[in-house]
Amino acid sequence: MLDAEHSTPQDLEWVARNGGLASRIAARIPTYLADLKENPAWLAMFVLARTMPARKAHWLTARPAPPESGAESSMFGDLPAETIAAKIRRDGIFTGLRLPTEIHEEIGRFARETPCFGNFERRLEFLADEHGEAEARFGRSILSGHHFERVLSCEAALAVQRDPLLKAVAQHYLGGQAQQVTLRTWWSFPAAGASEADLNRLSFKYHFDLDDWRMLKFFFYINDVGVDAGPHVYIRESHRRRRLKHQLTPVxxxxxxxxxxYYGRDAVMTLTGPAGTGFVEDPFGFHMGTLPRSRPRLMMEVAYGVSKPSRRRYHGEPVIR
Structure with missing residues (x-):
């Protein structure tokens, strides 16, 4: 049973504070230019999708979800996609998913036996069980380990990606044009002397995702995640109302x-649970991954969007064609 506590990780508030606005924008300019060159329509999304009037207008373009055939069974049982989508429309998140034991165990085995890449850098390659040795070998703190395209060799991960419930929920929520855009697995490791610069490169601060006009992300804990293992945090209802200041800033x-x-501490959901725990959220709502204290967290994500996927691999994950 997923434990969605109302709490605020006070010890992580210093992590939520990042560098100056100018330096943060400057660091992203090469990525912004690459996106603009590939898809000129990206600029309109990047500028306007953070504002509530433009987002509401774009939601009007959502096509009805196609009727569900019922020909394929889901590993998640008979959960009603339309009901899940309605819950996300209200709260921004649904927390009732659970992977079968054999699925999350196989993904866990893959993640332990497959080298990952630390801090999004391919030169920092190591096995998760050798994280301490890797930090010593590379002479730096390593807070994350992504498998990038290697996840495509994990049949259990691909089975989750193909599950009909995910597509049905996405189409009921985003519209009939919803399509898969990303699949990824990654480790988050406890920090040992990590610099603030390292922390700011990751997701240990309240933020919202702005990769498309409309998105939906399914997350699954592949190992047990308690309060000391970096639980995900979500701000309920922040996907459908937004402080004006947060609409008019480029970050x-x-x-x-x-x-x-602005949203109140009662809106904070800290998501803990055993291996296999899953939830789906609108990532335009404020969220963050908290910092593991004593043990690493292994997580999987399947994301849906409504626009043509970029060839650039954001966070290194494969783009689904």
Whole structure:
């Protein structure tokens, strides 16, 4: 049973504070230019999709979800896709998913036996069980380990990606044009002397995702995640209302005290649970991955969007064609 506690990780608030606005924008300019060159329509999304009037207008273009055939069975049982989508429309998140034991165990085995890449850098390659040795070998803190395209060799991960419930929920929520755009697995490791620069490169601050006009992300814990293993945090209902200041800034990450002052601490959901725990959220809502304290977290994500996928691999994950 997923434990969605109302809590605020006070010890992580310092992580939610990042560098100056100018430096944060400058660091992203090469990526922005690459996206603009590949798809000129990206600029309109990047500028307007953070504003509530433009988002509401774009939602009007959603096509009805096609009727469900019922020909394929889901590993998640008989959960009603339309009901899940309605829950996400209200709260921004649904927390009732659970992977079968054999599926999450196989993904866990893959993740332990397959080298990952630390801090999004392919030169930092190591096995998760050798994380401490890798930090010593590379002479730096390593907070994350992504498998990038190697996840495509994990049949259990592909089975989750293909599950009909995910597509049905996405189409009921995003519209009939919903399509899969990403699949990824990654480790989050406890920090040992990590610099603030390292922390700011990751997701340990309240932020919202702005990769498309409309998105939906399915997350699954592949190992047990308690309060000491970096649980995901989501701000309920923040996907459908937004402080004006947060609509008119070019950055997506904001200090914890600023976010909580507007949405209230009662809106904070800290998501813990045993291996196999899953949830689906609208990533336009404020969220963050907290910092593991004593043990690593292994997570899987399947994302849906409504626009043509970029050839650029954001976070290194494969783009689904």
């Amino acid at each position: 997506v990450g904001h200090p914890a005290d600023e976010v909580l002052a």
